[in-house]
Amino acid sequence: MAAANRTPPPTRPTAVLVDASSIGSFLPSAFDRLGVDVVHVRSTIAGTGLAAYRPSLLCADPAATAARLAALDPIAVGAGQEPGVPLADELSERLGLPTNGTALSAARRDKFEMTEALRRAGVRCAEQVRASNAPEAVAWAESRGAYPVVVKPLASSGTDGVEICADADQVRDAAETVLRSRTVYGEPNTAVLVQSYLAGTEYVVDMVCCRGARYTCGVWRSQKRLLGTRNAYDLELLVAPDEDVVADLIPYVGSALDALGIDHGPAHAEVIVTPDGPTLIEAGARLASHLDPGFHDECLGGNQAALTALAYTSPETFLRDRAGRRYTRLLAAGVYATPTTQDGVVARIDWTVVKQIENLPGVYGVLLKLREGDRIRPTVDLRTSTMRVYLRAETDEAMMRDYRLVQDLKDHVFQLS
Structure with a gap:
């Protein structure tokens, strides 16, 4: 293990965050406000925005x-991104x-293991x-005798490589595409997942867990648009907490997190409400990808990063409150992932x-x-959207x-060369 720098022994309590760049970068300030320093541990992925961490260790x-x-x-030890989850689990276990x-x-x-659990x-x-x-994927889809099916990587995120397939040819093409690509985290795809298509409305449920007890930070209704064989995020709308669907989603997600052993730290679940009831797409032991602490404070009266720090730093307070x-x-709220049909190189950004x-x-x-200088492509998934716009209003x-x-x-906004 190589240290980026050496520091004197801490005078404040210390929390350890694993692979906590990107959305994990909201955690250092949340811990700092509670009087806790943070140390960053990197597994294999490179990270940006690590200046907030006292030492950063490999x-x-x-x-x-x-x-x-x-x-x-x-x-405490927690993960900031998906690839850091296994190492955070191991380090926290070793440290008791x-x-x-x-x-x-x-x-x-x-x-796959998630759904089997x-x-x-x-x-x-x-x-x-x-x-x-690909032949194995096609054989399973054909044996079901029912389309569509969903083809996706085993361990990626943000709709990366997720295809809705209506026939065997589409399954074959989608599986081959996944198997010759890498995840958004740079990991090779050595297998592909094929699942039954879940028909219904999609919801995002964000929670923070502490000793198996949970607080629901927000429930969002996902408005998507089908782009070819991909269902891309468009607008996520904050659901009123007293809507009937919320009362169905919270216990279902709690049961799913119990099955996955997520008793501590943040959780982000994506669920389809089918005619048979809520059914998990996937869950992560991490912060929500659309998190903006100030935005969530204004619209929901709290944010997942601050509540995660509270659960780790002062569990008795979290459990009580x-x-x-x-x-x-508090406000009507939505997060808009802007799509585009533009294709080219960004020559300049029109700041006006x-x-x-x-x-x-x-x-x-x-x-x-x-x-400026980046390639812009027609939107096919969350990664190829061009902006994230946070919206809120009284109505x-x-x-x-x-x-x-x-x-x-x-x-x-983006002017092409």
């Missing part, structure tokens, strides 16, 4: 890393800290097969248009996903009015 051997971390007397444990680590990363626990789930080649409860809906979008009364903030009508205005402006 783990070559979990046992040696755990011994090194023990000298800091940490109070609150842990989801290693027994079900594979089920928290591998989507639900099946063993008697939790409603999809039919599926794990195939090592949050366990078994759910969010409030960006400012025009930001000045709309219902827009909380805008995250540009492209820079749904006002928010949707500004959503439609952003739709009109979005393709004027």
Whole structure:
């Protein structure tokens, strides 16, 4: 294990975060506000935005890393991104800290193992097969005698490589595409997952867990658009906590997290409400990918990063104030992943248009996903959307009015060469 720098022994408590760049970058400030320092441990993925971490360590051997971390007397170990989940499980277990444990680590990363864990626990789930080649995938789909089916990587995210297939040829093409590609985290796809298609409305359910008790941070209804054989995110809408569907989703997701052994830290679940009831697409032991702490504070009265830090730092306070409860809906809210049909190279960004979008009364903030010189391609999934726009207003009508205005402006932001 190599250290980026050496520091004197901490004078404040220390928490350890594994692979916590990207969305995990919201955690250091959340811990800092509670008087806790953070140490970053990197497994194999490179990370950006690590300046907030006191030391940043590279783990070559979990046992040696755990011994090194023990000298800091940490109070918690958690994962910031999906690839960090297994190492966070192992380090927390070795250190005798609150842990989801290693027994079900594979089920928290591998989507086939995830669904099988639900099946063993008697939790409603999809039919599926794990195939090592395209002919195996096609044979299973044909044996079912029912289309569509869904083809996807075993351990990616953000709709990466997810295809809805209506026949054997589409299954073959999708499986071959997955098997010759890598995940969004750079990991090779050595097998492909084929599952029964779940018909219904999709919801996102975000929770924070502490000693098996849970607080529901938010429930969002996913409005998607079918782009060829891919179902791409468009708009996620905050659901009122007293809607009937929320009362169905919370216990179902709780049962799914129990089956996956997620008792500590954040959880992000994607669920389809089918005619038979809620059914899991996937769950992650991590923060929600659309998290913006300030936006969530304004719309929901709290955010998942701050509540995660609270659960690890002061579990008794979390259990007293949050366990078994759910969010409030202070404002109508939505997160818009802007699609595009543009194809080329971004010559310049029209900041006048960006400012025009930001000045709309219902827009909380805008995250540009492209820079000058980047390639822009027609949107086929979440990764190829061009911006993330956070919307909130006093009423749904006002928010949707500004959503439609952003739709009109979005393709004027990026000027092509």
